[in-house]
Amino acid sequence: MPSNCFRSALALAVGLGALSLTAPVAQAFEASQPSFPTAMALPLPPPPVRIFAITAERRALLNTIRYAEGTWADGDDIGYRIMFGGGLMPSLERHPDRVVRTARYASAAAGAYQFMPFTWTMVSRSLGIAAFGPQVQDQGAIYLIQRRGALALADQGVFSPLLAAKLAPEWASFPTLAGRSFYGQPVKRFHDLKRFYDDNLSRLRDQQPQSLARDEIKPACAPAGSLRCQLEGLEKLGPRSRSQNPG
Template sequence: MRWNRLLVGAALTTGLVLSAGATQPPQKADTPAEHAPQGEYSSRAHLATGNEGGRYKLTPERRALLNTIRFAEGTWKDGEDKGYRIIYGGGQFQDLSRHPERVVVKRYISAAAGAYQFLPTTWKGVAQELKLTSFEPRHQDQAALHLVERRGALSEIDRKGLTKNAMAKLAPEWASFPTWTGRSAYGQPVKSHQELASFYSSNLRQLRNQLGA
């Protein structure tokens, strides 16, 4: 596809930050959304739970994880659904029927999109596996949880929360997550263990309170 050729050419001169699907072959490597400021974040929390017709049930623990990934990737946007329409660099798209596959050139070059900054090739593969028919929020949630499960972190998070070990397992998938040493798996900007653990715990507490759990 044309955007793949653009990425390969640009990679020779720009360097790349990686996002969801980061261990794909080089032509699929891409950049995440620019990180949000590391100040205060909103106390609001996305309350959608249940399985919503998908493979993965959205428990408070899993919703808090998804919200934490959004926080790390710069698409939290105070918990508003507009975060699901974000493309790399902070712009937005409107058509949620499919991945926009829009290449954006800023500090880096990227076609990453959505709340979890899916690369087009990663999205297509996961959508096919899960039989997802659109890019709407509930399908993005299901796809992100599938990537977490493939990294071997979902069951651990279900049982123990967002541990340092779980973060390290997710670091190869989302460059904004820290490895055991606290660095990005790809030498890119990264959130700290403490930042992510704090956001996760606070968000989970809010979810449980609002759901009466």
């Protein structure tokens, strides 16, 4: 019988031989398998862009929000550049995200609808939009109206105390049902807002047929599925109305 040392040496030799045989086989098997990129290597697709139609009723409400927030500027697009305190942001490429201090308040609100930075981050991610231009700000404001559960009311074409109250937590200048600001800040009177809204809606409804008739002779935008073409199409549904402030 072989000694214990001989048996140990024999077992080691057999083990090494098995390893030398299985290693090339395993390598060959791995090389024969198709390679797939890992999930981490695949870029995520951008979120789809959500586009809201701009009807006369919705445009009238957007203009009324601008009037209440002090960014109406007689309907001029310069209102989309106004920061808290009345200064103008140098670019519409992005939200300025800059705190402005006055004697009583400090805020980083900016744009026609005075978006706070954290609000705009949420809006832009939810809608899949970028930049900070006029049409993009309009879309963001309608998203906030919808988020407050007020879009169906807005589409009725009536500026009611309930509509204003639903939007009061979003825009401090809108009155609650009690007639006060939700945040204890200066607030517009409901009747002033309603007068402004009614005047705007009447003008917008008068403008719509003329605007659509002019658009019929324009060449079609291309490519039709691009964000630019979609936003241009929405402008046909809701021309901005210029009117003087009611008070």
